[in-house]
Amino acid sequence: MSNYLAIATVTATLQRVLQSVIQQDIEGARATTLPPGGISTGAPEVGVNIFLYQVTSNPSLANYDSTPNRTKGNPLNRQVAIDLFYMMSCYGNDAELQPQRVLGSVVSTLVDKRILTPELIRSTCNDSTFPFLVDSDLADQIQQVHIVPVDISLEDLSKAWSVFYQVPYVLSIAYRACLVIVEGRENFQRALPIRDASPAGLAPFPASPYIEQVVAQGNRFEPIVIGSVMVIRGRNLQSQTVEIHVGDLVISPTSVQDREIVFSLEDMALPQIQAGVQSLQVIHRISSTSPLITNAIASNVMPFILCPTIVNVSVSQLEEIEDNLRSAVIVVQLDVLVREKQKVVLALNEWTSDNPSVYLFDRPPLPSTVSTIEIPITNIKAGEYLVRMRIDGAESKLGVDDDPDSPTYNWYNSPKIVIT
Structure with a gap:
């Protein structure tokens, strides 16, 4: 988040970045921040003019300051996420193609400087040319400010100059600075937490199980795979008969508290x-012959991600395309099922410390639910590769060499394939 100086800080940073480059590319060029009507009177003979012509709310964070987000305690003040639209107008001697040379310099610079880093912003605020930005805190904003080009149709460009600016057209290109989060001045008032959410202190189902967390035992950051010992944490979990429902599977717990x-x-x-x-759900089975009492009490549903494990991997249909490049089919057997519409990606990392290559291959949609997948690969150089499978974002684990006497101790070492 940033204070009221955020918008001016973005403009000044752009001006400073462009000024440092175009003056080296085109002699005497300057970067200015005048309105379009002032280009012919107040601007130097050659340069680029940076004009902020539109400010819009950022569509991705339109609900950034919504009540549910504020009640989580994240922002202390009200905030708004905005995008800034700039018209970069290039001017100079047309006989020497100065406007086009300036435009090329601007485009080339903003390709490299597409992100306004905190260092760039801080150096601008500390520049003696901009003493009015000394109190700007845009550099502390967590989200980075990206500079991306904007496509404007010829009709819209014509309207902008003839109706909006009402001055003769100058060779121009538009850019968007996204995103800038501007913070209000008044702190959000936060009430005391609710101690009892039930009406009048009475809960309709006081013994209903409630799940707060599902993790792997021992390390909550450990990926969950087939074979993992899992821990469900919550309240009211104990009962005479407890079942764990994972999708359509019913699993008996090892211990219940x-x-x-x-x-x-x-x-x-x-x-x-x-x-x-x-x-995942916890189900309490209750023995009752009364039709008025349900025989099962279900908890809330808690999601978790099940990662695949590669059981076996092999290479088939290996062919040489050209020198040191191969095509093949990788056959991967998993300990889980892969359904028709799931997204499957094969990742191959060359097992070497000398400039290793990395390849990603998408698998076309499967015709049916399977546990063994064939993935065509092409244009891959010969070598030894670590294999990973990513299914709907759930990635398989790699084995680690735990032999202290091994030359590859603490390296990833399996599963691997060899492309000859």
């Missing part, structure tokens, strides 16, 4: 479950 349930996926006959996002 009121605040924690431990269960394992390793006893399943493989493969039964698909990779990717899974839904």
Whole structure:
């Protein structure tokens, strides 16, 4: 987030970045921030004029300051995310193609400087040319400011100069600076937390299980795979008969306590479950003959990501395309199912420390649900490669060499294939 100087800071940073380059490319060129009508009177003979002609809310963060986000306690002040639109007008001696040379310099510079880094912004604010920006805190904004070109139709460009600016056209290109978050001055008022959310202190289902967290046992950052011992944390989890529902599978827990349930996926006959996002519920079975009482009490649904594990990988249909380039089909057997519409990506990392190559290959949609996948690869150089599978964003794990006497100790070492 930034204070009221954020917009002027972006403009000044652009001016400073362009000024430092175009004066080297075109002698006497200057970067100015005049209105279009002042180019012919107040600008130097050659240069680029930076004019902020439109400010819009950022569509991706239109709800950045919505009530649900503010109640989470993230921003202390009200905030708005905006995009800034600039018209870069290049002028000079047309006989020497100075406007076009300036335009080329601007485009080339903003290709390299497409992100206004905190260092660039701070150096601008500390520049004696801009003493009015000394209190700007745009450099502390978490989100980076990106500079991207904007396509403007000939009709819109004609309207802008003839109706909006009402001055003769000058060779121009438009850019958008996104995103800038401007913070208000008044702090958001936060009430005390609610201690009891039930009406009048009475809950309609006081013993309903509630899941707060699902993690792998031992390390909550460890990816969850088939064979992981999993821990469910929450409240009201204990009952006479407890079932764990993962999708359509019913799993019996290993141990049950009121605040924690431990269960394992390793006893399943493989493969039964698909990779990717899974839904988990705790079900309490109740013995009752009354038609007025349900025989099952279900918890809330908690998602978790199940990562695939590569059981076997092989190379078939290996062909030489040209010198040191090959095509082949990689056959990967997984311990999970892959369904028709799931996105499958094969990642190959060359197993070397000398400028390793990296390849990614998308698998076309599968015709049916399978656990063994064939993935065509092409234009890959010969070598030894580590293999990873990514299914709907869930990535398989790599093995690590844990032999202290090995020359590749603590390296990733499996699964691997050899392309000869």
